[in-house]
Amino acid sequence: MKNSSFSALGIQPEILKAVNDMGFEAPTSIQEKCIPEILAGKDLVGQAQTGTGKTAAFGIPALQMANKGSKSPSVLILTPTRELAIQVTGELIKLAKHVNGVFTVPVYGGQPISRQLKALKKGAQIVVGTPGRVIDHLKRGTLKLGALEMVVLDEADEMLNMGFREDLEQILSYSKGKSQTIMFSATVPKAIKNIMNKWMDHPEMIKVEGKAQTAEGVEQYVMEVRDSMRVEAISRVIDMTGANLTLVFSNTKRRCDSLVQEFQARGFAADALHGDMRQNVRDKVMNKFRNGKIELLVATDVAARGLDVDDIDIVFNYDVPQDPEFYVHRIGRTARAGKSGMAITFSTGRKRKSIRFIEKIIGTKLMPLPMPSSKEVQLSKMESHLDEIVDVLQKGGLREYIDQLEPLAEGDFSPIEIAAALMKMKFEK
Amino acid sequence: MKNSSFSALGIQPEILKAVNDMGFEAPTSIQEKCIPEILAGKDLVGQAQTGTGKTAAFGIPALQMANKGSKSPSVLILTPTRELAIQVTGELIKLAKHVNGVFTVPVYGGQPISRQLKALKKGAQIVVGTPGRVIDHLKRGTLKLGALEMVVLDEADEMLNMGFREDLEQILSYSKGKSQTIMFSATVPKAIKNIMNKWMDHPEMIKVEGKAQTAEGVEQYVMEVRDSMRVEAISRVIDMTGANLTLVFSNTKRRCDSLVQEFQARGFAADALHGDMRQNVRDKVMNKFRNGKIELLVATDVAARGLDVDDIDIVFNYDVPQDPEFYVHRIGRTARAGKSGMAITFSTGRKRKSIRFIEKIIGTKLMPLPMPSSKEVQLSKMESHLDEIVDVLQKGGLREYIDQLEPLAEGDFSPIEIAAALMKMKFEK
Structure with a gap:
């Protein structure tokens, strides 16, 4: 487990505040490694999947380095799909909550271009777009890249797979290749290497290392349910298995608290464990969990670091961990002291990708487990x-x-x- | 529109703080009318539907009047279903966030009784349960109602429809009919009147009045989509209709802010209007909306009170309004000055009930409108x-x-x- 904090990475206070508002406790591997390098102005290739926190890994430095209040964009972020453009823009808007003078505008196909023209005209410092629509704006002259200082290619391999190579090259040529160039890609095939050689200047190569090893003796399952059904699913699994002590992992402090309320409303003796709680309160919670006064603990990765309770029956990954290393650490909280244990990770939609990545790193496939029906619980x-x-x-x-x-x-x-x-x-x- | 605030209702500061945390701005009709009466110790029959804010209408006084720190429950709330018991308990837990010494425990069928035994043993001041399971606990002696001071029958007509009459009478006889008795019911059939006559002491009758009249010239639609698809649906409708000015209503201040971020991430010039904003900021936002610099405004009912913009094309009810009166006021923001306008209300699950209630009061049926497919937008x-x-x-x-x-x-x-x-x-x- 990593021990660093966001504040050690050279991030400015306004952004740190937003990161804290968003409930994140500690940087993921890719954030920890990339943020200082990008802030130092280096070109960089990050090998990272969706769900590893890569958006913040480039989004935080992009925001910090954007030319506040300037009329022309200083940062351009390219994404393969409209959905990802919306998602990246959304994260940047949240990160920019306490920052003045940085506006992020998304430009993608399938939306009336007039809205984008208006937004660009008002003056955007960061533009997030799909390559096709960006080219369109460049041709119309409604997007000018003369003042560009940073280009980010997000999911670069996907963009190539979707046939955007020419568009990418064209955009990079507009930016004259003089800006800092950042690329994130799950894989680094030859076509990516070509782009690196042609458009990047001695890029740093950063990869989430695959050193994670799976915990012994834990039955590892994946359960596909709608997000809104996860609390119900956890309740049913506990009722069906008669589990006594359960650990539920969430990626943010804020969600921990709201989950505790949801479980309490269902009659569980539930409590939270996260970094916003003082150490003496955390010790108290841990003791209550150890002696069974709390049966369900909702924790973040950082808070669960010292958790050495031997009788945890099930670990639930309410959120998919942002790092395979976190996954291994989480599930290792069960099946201790020679006992058996079970780990259930929830999946749907985009999360499937992150789970496949975890499976690859740990070298184990998670077994599919259907959600118990209420009949089965009965x-x-x-x-x-x-x-x-x-x-x-x-x-x-x-x-x-x-x-x-x-x-x-x-x-x-x-x-x-x-x-x-x-x-x-x-x-x- | 009502002009009162929660603080005028005699609610203690700890609970007011939680109400504010939850993002509610002003009491709904039923809350405004019921809370002072219940706090005054009167028996009461509230005629109200789901979605009118009735849970807080009895939950706030229940919490305030509960015997803090006592070992025996002083409040018992009966609900027809397990789902409603969970929901009511959840709301009470949130309302009790800053209150010490009040624990709420849900007891319902379909959950191992052992968990409930443990929770009751620890000492609950408020018990929320389905009649069957409550009887079960009474028979086992694991729930004692000797110190009861308040009984709430939530959705009393539903409980009777489900065949709980005998159970209800039995529970009321346990409580010896000496406690304050509160009842909420959408309808007041003979069986309800019988219970009133037998177990209640000159109850106050409080009803959400049906004086609402529908706005002229507004095409009123209802759109059934999954909650998570509402923002996408709004985007598609705007793109398809080419609407210029749009108003989106939300029930809480907090949700307003997060919705604004979501719409901004999709490239909308969006902003919020709610009671946490200072008057000069609100005036600024209103002016920007009036002259088209903001195209999409996300507002609460209270903030939208003075909204007199003539060119609003569509009003979206992101949340179903908690009161038919609010509904009429909301949709009246469009189709002004002889122009045409459109109002779209989102529905699924439990919300259908509230919508049927609105339809009844306004005497108009909302027309079903399917969500536009992306093909149709194209x-x-x-x-x-x-x-x-x-x-x-x-x-x-x-x-x-x-x-x-x-x-x-x-x-x-x-x-x-x-x-x-x-x-x-x-x-x-």
């Missing part, structure tokens, strides 16, 4: 009821009850009907 | 392109271009192919 409860009954039967001493029931069994009801009725009375509602 | 763009072309054709003066194209048309290409190619070049990407 059934598994029945099974545990049957276990209880067997238990009582084995202990014996039932004569007295048999005597009481016999007259009934000689009437209209068969003994099995009577047993069923008793079971209903005992366990239903 | 097509409508084509149409506006055709309009542009017709415009140019009508203006004439094209001789020079015809001369240039003629040689091409005498070759392998038909004139229409050439026209198509030009259209592609002009409008695509």
